Amino acid sequence: MKRQKRNPNDRAFHKGYVAAIEGRNHDSCPHENGMLHQEWVNGWRQGRQDYWSGFGPAAQAQRIVNM
Template sequence: MKRQKRNQIERAFSKGYNAGIEGRSRSLCPHENGNMRQTWLSGWREGREDHWDGFNRAAQAQKLSNF
């Protein structure tokens, strides 16, 4: 848990990825602007693509652990 708090960029990407996988709207991004917003949206886009491509939960978890 402490590692996640230190690396906010990785955390923003994984939160965005999870939101994309779950089909949530990109307008739910918690960041107003800047690098964190761009990172969250990048994760969201990748999550949506993986969802559309039919990735299963194991592939999604593996992908997040590699980031």
Template sequence: MKRQKRDRMDRAFSKGFQAGVGGRSKDNCPYSNLDSRSQWLGGWREGVDGRIKGLLFNK
């Protein structure tokens, strides 16, 4: 049985989260579609937030 690809919106969110955790700029968003772009930016925001909170707790 073939595995289904993840939902495109979930993938955009995940890629944005990875970019946020990695410290990349939100200007590097690769999506031009409004829905995908908003999902990517939401993931980016959560990734940046998690990175900042992780840095604060590690000190």
């Protein structure tokens, strides 16, 4: 079975979320500008919000899988 490529916007959001959970800075975004940059930042913000809200590692992993 062929493997379907992931949507680049979803991938950027996921990478931003993971970066925030790992404690990386907002400035570590690999995209200069455009839609992928915005999706990465949105993911980063969501990850930071979850981190500050007290989501534990299990809840964070659950959210990452559901993305």
